[in-house]
Amino acid sequence: DVKVTQSSRYLVKRTGEKVFLECVQDMDHENMFWYRQDPGLGLRLIYFSYDVKMKEKGDIPEGYSVSREKKERFSLILESASTNQTSMYLCASVSGPDYRTGELFFGEGSRLTVL
């Protein structure tokens, strides 16, 4: 019954490494999102995509990029990981284009530690 799957639950990387976080959904949703979650700050939106090859910046896109080559897959890329990117990363998807009423499904999260 898995709907949104994130490739890695826990990752440990070194400063300067390139990091890929993968997210796959099996619900044929148009819209996908990447958030990061830090204590006391809630969920902050990094990037979102409303269609294949389409992407929009969220509130904190600096230091991140994304890729949406296929509808079911939305990847978050850290070109050169830094210690301040140590966080929990959450992927989500929802049907669209009018996604006011569709349920937003989240993955279980990927906890990234950058040393």
Place this chain on the structure above:
Amino acid sequence: DAKTTQPPSMDCAEGRAANLPCNHSTISGNEYVYWYRQIHSQGPQYIIHGLKNNETNEMASLIITEDRKSSTLILPHATLRDTAVYYCIVRGTMEYGNKLVFGAGTILRVKS
């Protein structure tokens, strides 16, 4: 920027109703109010949503004020398993640039 404000934390006695407030004073006419909760180490889960009428489902009730500037999530008989972070967000359509932004949420602690 988050379009909602919530108290950072609340306590509730087990078996009592938990009433979680949310202020969304800048909500526009086509935006829905949604509530999610996140239990430690899991992704957020949907609870309930509404536009302007009060809503009830098996998990909770949602009371939206007549001017739609605030709402309250009610867990009628809170249990220890309801201890979580509760998020209130407003959702509109893509053409209004809605980004599904979450605020910091309310930490609800249910105590025995």
